[in-house]
Amino acid sequence: MRALGTLVDDLIETMYAAPGIGLAATQVDVHQRVIVIDVSASTTSPLVLINPQILAREGQASTEERVSVGAGDFR
DSSP states (O other): OOOHHHHHHHHHHHHHHTTOSEEEGGGGTOOSOEEEEOOOTTSOOOEEEESOOOOOOOSOOOOOOOOBTTTBSOO
């Protein structure tokens, strides 16, 4: 198993190179619950989620189309 810090660094590098706003470890065939996202205007503030859990849901689900780094233009 690769070191967590190395995995996070690699995910962030791959996400920015794509370019994309998020990437999950499972999208690159690493079976760990790690996600990196960056929705900042400057794309310099990545957020790292390790073993995330959804504890509550609020509001409406978005129907806005998104492009995924792993799936390409999926509509």
